[in-house]
Amino acid sequence: MSTRIAFLKGHGTENDFVIVPDPENTVDLSPAAVAALCDRRAGIGGDGLLHVVRSAAHPEAAHLAAEAEWFMDYRNGDGSVAEMCGNGVRVFARYLQHAGLAPVGDLRIATRGGVKATHIAKEGDITVGMGRAALPEGEVTVSVGELSWPARNVNMGNPHAVAFVDDLAHAGDLHSPPPVSPAAAYPDGVNVEFVVDRGPRHVALRVHERGVGETRSCGTGACAVAVATARRDGADPAATGTPVTYTVDVPGGRLTITERPDGEIEMTGPAVIVAEGEIDPEWLETAVR
Secondary structure, X not given: OOOOEEEEEEEEOOXXXXXXXXXXXXXXXXXXXXXXXXXXXXXXXXXXXXXXEEHHHOOOOHHHOOOOOEEEEEEEOOOOEOOOOHHHHHHHHHHHHHOOOOOOEEEEEEEOOEEEEEXXXXXXXXXXXXXXXXXXXXXXXXXXXXXXXXXXXXXXXXXXXXXXXXXXXXXXXXOOOOOEEOHHHOOOOOEEEEEEEEEOOEEEEEEEEOOOEEEOOOHHHHHHHHHHHHHHOOOOHHHHOOOEEEEEXXXXXXXXXXXXXXXEEEEEEOOEEEEEEEEXXXXXXXXXX
16 A cells, blocks of 8 residues: 555444545455554554545445445454444444534435435534334344343344343453354344343343444444333333433443334444544554555
8 A cells, every 4th residue: 555544533422433434435445454543552543444435336226326425334343243232323323424524414325234324413412313123033032151031133234143131231341252153144244232121111231243343332333222111011102102312321421322112223422533643554554464
């Protein structure tokens, strides 16, 4: 890599990302390069990387160009490709506003999990339409050491196992993926959320994100938790015709999740750009060898 590469750093409820603007999709971001950039000691540091590309310039998003100008080519911190990241969409939208590429108001963003409608409010928070949750049938169990819990299988464009526990400390260190059975329920791995109640329609979680480890926040995980909690509480907006809203505390802050009668789930929360600069190409070439 002979040319310098611009980057920014941002976070949504402390779920943090390296942002690489690349409108014409000319930057080669191999898995090794992404992992090096996201390394917290030897790189910039982040739970993941947001590769900002025009939809028309990316082979995976060209068919969505008529619906959304920008494609969030999201990568996990280990360099693997992921379908979606809810906090990432908010930070992605904040970057586009910061760069003068999108105004306050409504904005559509292409992802591997489909086109996501967002709204950038004047007061700062960003709302993302996260789509509908799928609730696959079948029993799932999550284990930590000698403890195990039944879990709800929820798919938000990426897979989640939601376990209700008495104490968030029961989740352990979450450095390694908690065992989930049957393994066939999640052939490509799974995000695991541990949840406790804080009050009426108010819960808190810890999460192991697939390919990352424990993170300070997970947007799709917060949505999965809200849906799983609503069903546990006997609330189903599709049946009642009444929206249901949950406050979801994550280690890095607070998100508000609303499920509407048509099944659409909206997530609202902050997104912040904290720094910008350039990646040294010689360092990156050395890091990926």
